Amino acid sequence: MPFVTISLARGRSDQYLAAVSQAVHDALVAELNMKPDDNFQLIHQHEPGEMVFDRGSRGGPRSDDWIVFTITDGLERGERAKRRFYSTLVRLLEEGPGVRPADVFVVMTVVPPENLSFAGGVIGTDVAAAESLAAAAQAPGTRDTYTRAEMTYAVTQLFQNRDRGPILPMLRDDVVLTLPTTLPYGGQFTGPAAFDDFFAKLPGGGAVWKSFQVVVDDVLAADDHVIARLTNTAVLKATGKTVVFQNLWFFGVAGGRITSVQLYADTAATTSGAAG
Known part of the structure; x- marks a missing residue:
């Protein structure tokens, strides 16, 4: 279950925020095989001076529209899938809310399922096991x-x-x-x-x-x-x-x-x- 944190400058419209949220969700579903209803995000808006970044290092040039996606996942998806995800994400962001590709910064972190509890104090390994066994029971x-x-x-x-x-x-x-x-x-x-x-x-x-x-x-x-x-x-x-x-x-x-x-x-x- 990829968990997404979106960090960007304050002052964006509700429509812009919704479009950014949808773009990253659609990219995860398309390229990392995330279930469509597996959608958990936090959006953080920052005041001027609270986002510190170099405008030209390792990419750019970055603008004041710089946006950071921090994605925590319980599975290692592999390099090929991640390459496709990065490419699809920037395309959807540019086509939808109009985010420049140079302003898209992504950090992906993989944590073991036992480090996750989605609800009710249930360890993530049990949730993953239950889901895989339920899928097997259907076939x-x-x-x-x-x-x-x-x-x-x-x-x-x-x-x-x-x-x-x-x-x-x-x-x-x-x-x-x-x-x-x-x-x-x-x-x-x-x-x-x-x-x-x-x-x-x-x-x-x-x-x-x-x-x-x-x-x-x-x-x-x-x-x-x-x-x-x-x-x-x-x-x-x-x-x-x-x-x-x-x-x-x-x-x-x-x-x-x-x-x-x-x-x-x-x-x-x-x-x-x-x-x-």
Whole structure:
């Protein structure tokens, strides 16, 4: 999501400002594949003396209409795309509001997605992962592998929101779910359908727990695994007692797909010997 800051001399008309804003947006959409509704800008107008620039260094001659575009992006677009963007931007500015090409100054900065939060305190990597997975869902079968960031997002959604949708396409057909045999619902289960059935309900299908709430402490990812550490607050169905305990889920990864899922649980943490 390119974020644009436009700095220029004060005193321009509303129509001029709108035309400048539209020109840079259209150039981003045309040359950097920005979504048309991905439009975030701040326009700063400066008094005389607040814009300091050499009128002839590295270009020019610059006039009092000098305008600076500072564009912060979460993706590296590459030199060819940037060349096209610069050229298209100055053309649209000259054709529309009438900005001289010599007065157009552009600074592009790339920041990693984790340095962005667009709203609600959600980290930018999760937003990017959600968008890419949503696009893949619209075209089933087009994705054979998934990124570390996408898997981190999917695992987080699985436990935090009980949303199985993002993770199911990531499971290999022979994925093995392993639960401690000391649990009433322990054992090994093979295939995405078995995985989906387990996470579609309370652990054990409601036979052990009256309620089961999960807090995701953290999700850590590497090339060959994803680990989720959880703190659970659950009510035992047999006694009505509330217990709080931690566990760890290990997701094995190979070739960009999830191959195995294993629960590590301290089953002695509960009075009944059941954990999930």
